[in-house]
Amino acid sequence: MSRLKQSAIGIYAxxxxxxxxxxxxxxxxAHPTPPRSASWWYVFGSGATVLFMLQIVTGILLALVYTPxxxxxxxxxxxxxxxxxxxxxxxxxxGWGSDFMVAIVLIHMAQVFLFGAYKYPRxxxxxxxxxxxxxxxxxxxxxxxxxxxxxxYWGLGIGASIVSRVPFIGGPLVHFMLGGPILxxxxxxxxxxxxVFIIPGMLLGFVALHVWMVLHxxxxxxxxxxxxxxxxxxxxxxxxxxxxxxxxxxPDAAWKDAVFAAAIxxxxxxxxxxxxxxxxxxxxxxxxxxxxxxxxxxxxxxxAVLAYLPPELETPFLFxxxxxxxxxxxxxxxxxxxxxxxxxxxxxxxxxVSVIAVALGVFTHxxxxxxxxxxxxxxxxxxxxxxCLQGRSPLERQGALVLQNKQCRNCHALGGAGGLRGPALDxxxxxxxxxxxxxxxxxxxGNMPAYGNALSPAQTRALVxxxxxxxxxxxxxxxxxxxxxxQSEATPPSSQSPSGSTPSTQ
Amino acid sequence: xxxxxxPTGQPQLHILEPQIPSSSTTASDQRAQRSSRRAFxxxxxxxxxxxxxxxxxxxILGYLFGxxxxxxxxxxxxxxxxxIANFPEGQTRLADFxxxxxxxxxxxxxxxxxxxxxxxxxxxQVFAINCAHLGCPVRWFPQSNLFMCPCHGGVYYADGxxxxxxxxxxxxxxxxxVVNNDLLIFAGQMPTLSNHACVEKPLIQIEPALPAHxxxxxxxxxxxxxxA
Numbered sequence: 001m002s003r004l005k006q007s008a009i010g011i012y013a014x015x016x017x018x019x020x021x022x023x024x025x026x027x028x029x030a031h032p033t034p035p036r037s038a039s040w041w042y043v044f045g046s047g048a049t050v051l052f053m054l055q056i057v058t059g060i061l062l063a064l065v066y067t068p069x070x071x072x073x074x075x076x077x078x079x080x081x082x083x084x085x086x087x088x089x090x091x092x093x094x095g096w097g098s099d100f101m102v103a104i105v106l107i108h109m110a111q112v113f114l115f116g117a118y119k120y121p122r123x124x125x126x127x128x129x130x131x132x133x134x135x136x137x138x139x140x141x142x143x144x145x146x147x148x149x150x151x152x153y154w155g156l157g158i159g160a161s162i163v164s165r166v167p168f169i170g171g172p173l174v175h176f177m178l179g180g181p182i183l184x185x186x187x188x189x190x191x192x193x194x195x196v197f198i199i200p201g202m203l204l205g206f207v208a209l210h211v212w213m214v215l216h217x218x219x220x221x222x223x224x225x226x227x228x229x230x231x232x233x234x235x236x237x238x239x240x241x242x243x244x245x246x247x248x249x250x251p252d253a254a255w256k257d258a259v260f261a262a263a264i265x266x267x268x269x270x271x272x273x274x275x276x277x278x279x280x281x282x283x284x285x286x287x288x289x290x291x292x293x294x295x296x297x298x299x300x301x302x303x304a305v306l307a308y309l310p311p312e313l314e315t316p317f318l319f320x321x322x323x324x325x326x327x328x329x330x331x332x333x334x335x336x337x338x339x340x341x342x343x344x345x346x347x348x349x350x351x352x353v354s355v356i357a358v359a360l361g362v363f364t365h366x367x368x369x370x371x372x373x374x375x376x377x378x379x380x381x382x383x384x385x386x387x388c389l390q391g392r393s394p395l396e397r398q399g400a401l402v403l404q405n406k407q408c409r410n411c412h413a414l415g416g417a418g419g420l421r422g423p424a425l426d427x428x429x430x431x432x433x434x435x436x437x438x439x440x441x442x443x444x445x446g447n448m449p450a451y452g453n454a455l456s457p458a459q460t461r462a463l464v465x466x467x468x469x470x471x472x473x474x475x476x477x478x479x480x481x482x483x484x485x486x487q488s489e490a491t492p493p494s495s496q497s498p499s500g501s502t503p504s505t506q
Numbered sequence: 507x508x509x510x511x512x513p514t515g516q517p518q519l520h521i522l523e524p525q526i527p528s529s530s531t532t533a534s535d536q537r538a539q540r541s542s543r544r545a546f547x548x549x550x551x552x553x554x555x556x557x558x559x560x561x562x563x564x565x566i567l568g569y570l571f572g573x574x575x576x577x578x579x580x581x582x583x584x585x586x587x588x589x590i591a592n593f594p595e596g597q598t599r600l601a602d603f604x605x606x607x608x609x610x611x612x613x614x615x616x617x618x619x620x621x622x623x624x625x626x627x628x629x630x631q632v633f634a635i636n637c638a639h640l641g642c643p644v645r646w647f648p649q650s651n652l653f654m655c656p657c658h659g660g661v662y663y664a665d666g667x668x669x670x671x672x673x674x675x676x677x678x679x680x681x682x683x684v685v686n687n688d689l690l691i692f693a694g695q696m697p698t699l700s701n702h703a704c705v706e707k708p709l710i711q712i713e714p715a716l717p718a719h720x721x722x723x724x725x726x727x728x729x730x731x732x733x734a
Contacts, residue, residue: 071610071614072613157640158657160696161639161640161641162640164698172571172575175576175695179573180607181581181605181694182694183696184605184611184612189611284615285615286617286619287618289635289645311639311673312674379647444669447659447671449661449670454650454651
């Protein structure tokens, strides 16, 4: 036994003499950490790194089967899902791992921001972190493209349409992005190279630098109200803090990182097991146009923001906003590199995080049910509610038919079914007079097309007759104020006396 | 880096130690070293590698940006949408064609759909499937004579002009011609705002009366500035 041990030590010593890694590794593991920083709040960075490793491993495994060709990518995913043992599970882990990674990176960033950990001397660590966030989002987007289904195809089309709006060089940029004149084989190859070689390579390099800087500069100390960061004194204060009562990173802080890593891996596997892989949706065949493309979860908010922008602001917003936002994130530690770290002394920072979080949440929520998109089959799929037809005259029922057949329901809901792009029509007669309806239907306006060319006078008459019956819970019909005024001027004042209105109030 | 900055004590200093003697040489020694033959050769080698790098960059950049600098016209060609009998007069129908510039790796993605509106005789309008807003596939509804986009609710009239919603122009149109009763269009690249200049059109277009000799061949109705 002792001989075995002796020879094992001998082999170790042989390698160590040549590698010389023992000393730097031990020192890195034992580097003193401020005592309160060995906290559960400090586990997100290592959590993101562990998820990145998981993505590398599962990604390589998927690449064993996946075919990066526009002709075969979709069917290779079908093969992966249904024919390869546990292929669906590996795909699901990779997909859920991606969602978890984006979420953890965002949480890590919010925590670092709120704890003021980006301040001196960790400005560059933050700046590299901003790039890591962008690379992570880039991986999420390109990964969604590699799924190469209908959503990916039309999503790329949206991307190309956005790129085409770049002034002067839009056209060449589109061809550069697509790798050719259309979305096809060379487009997928380009995104494959991005997803598998270029962005992961940069991620690896930046993660290595990011972690190196954490070791080199030490873990940021727990913020205390009133403890001001100043370039003149910080280094001395931090050295005092860590040398006096600092704890070794391993094991005092590392056990929490390890527990969190295990928990997050289990959570990814649980989601993969219960919810399965994402897509692929329909085949990437552009001749199948019965589709309503939608981006993945983490890009829904962009979809929503674009939908709510006034059209004339879209192009400037698309190209100016990202520059401003990314620029602000990069410049943050250079502008605010000193001062208070504690969140209770930084109300603007707190407010920003809250507003951004609420805004992202609201836009993501809106993006899940897309009230700005017409529901293309509502006109044939959502029947007119029976309550809207009971006790109606033949003309009014004919109008209900016109409402269905002219695709009005694609944008207008009735009885809770139908599109949300235009206002619901359940109580339209309480808001619009007959004249206003006729004008709106025939001439359009707002977001509504003009139906003047698509409706005969008889159809218009029937449609408006039906709309006039839609008064919700028996609300009183809308009245043209000018009519009331002109009638009241024409009629003798006696009919306007209080006695005239008493029967209705009693 | 000063010592207090280093949280781990001073491990890095030990690693750096072998290089320290070089910094202890005198200033004149350093000057002599800088102007030595080896230092000159080292600088020369850097210059040589810089030059090789520039030469190497030419094929790399040319390969990478090749698709960007290729002229649009080289991608495009006349493709057939089939006999005009497939497109009844007064109707708008979905057609598709194999993109003239394609490879095997494209698979189904190079089957490009388009909307064909047969006005009368040999007079057509061939619309791209892509919404002029962000490229989603528009759908034709013959009942209401409208094209609707499922993404952000762009709507177009039967003649492709903008009706409502976010698009800033009407649908993109292909150049077309009729040869031996076959409908041909000039296609080959994805239509976007960059290759189809935005033409100001009034919101509601009143169709001009059809000319008596509408079947003049080849008849191309398209943006004057398109495909520039």
